[in-house]
Amino acid sequence: MEIYPPGAAFIRSEGQTPAECEDSAWAQYQHALDCTDGTGRHDWESRGYRNGAGFCSRCNTVDPQVFTGEQLGQHCRVCQTGTTCHWETDEATGQVSFLCADHCPPLEGPALDDEAVEQLLPGLVESDDGKKSWPMTTTTDQENPS
Ligand SMILES: [Zn+2]
Numbered sequence: 001m002e003i004y005p006p007g008a009a010f011i012r013s014e015g016q017t018p019a020e021c022e023d024s025a026w027a028q029y030q031h032a033l034d035c036t037d038g039t040g041r042h043d044w045e046s047r048g049y050r051n052g053a054g055f056c057s058r059c060n061t062v063d064p065q066v067f068t069g070e071q072l073g074q075h076c077r078v079c080q081t082g083t084t085c086h087w088e089t090d091e092a093t094g095q096v097s098f099l100c101a102d103h104c105p106p107l108e109g110p111a112l113d114d115e116a117v118e119q120l121l122p123g124l125v126e127s128d129d130g131k132k133s134w135p136m137t138t139t140t141d142q143e144n145p146s
C-alpha cells in the first residue's frame with residue numbers, strides 16, 4: 001500500500017491484512033505529521049543522493065524532490081546552473097560532473113512522445129555508455145514485420 005498524503009511525502013506500508021496495512025500507514029502518517037510540527041518541514045538530509053531526494057532524519061519520510069542543485073553544490077558543467085537532472089562519473093578520475101535539464105542528454109522525460117523516442121533510440125544505442133536505461137518494451141519485429 002502506497003499513499004501520498006498532504007504533509008507527508010510518501011508512505012509505504014506493509015501488513016498482513018488490508019486493515020493492518022491501513023493502520024500502519026496511518027501511524028506513519030501521524031508520525032510524519034508530528035515530525036513536521038505543523039510547519040510541513042522535515043529535517044531533510046540528502047544522504048548522498050544527487051537526484052534531489054531528501055530523507056527526514058527524524059521520521060524517515062522520503063521526498064523525491066527536496067534539494068536543488070544549488071543546495072547540493074551540483075552545477076551544470078556547461079552553464080553552471082544548479083541541477084539534479086543528470087550527472088556522469090569520469091571512470092578515469094572519479095570526478096563527477098553535472099548537466100542541467102537543458103544540457104543533459106534526452107534520456108527521460110514525459111515531454112517525449114513515442115515518435116521522438118523512436119527517432120532517438122538508434123543514437124542512444126550507438127552511444128551506449130552503460131548508463132542508458134530505456135525501457136525497451138517494443139521490438140523492431142513488432143514495428144516492422146518482415
Ligand atoms: Zn520528519
Ligand SMILES: [Zn+2]
Nearest residue numbers: 076079100103
Ligand atoms: Zn546547463
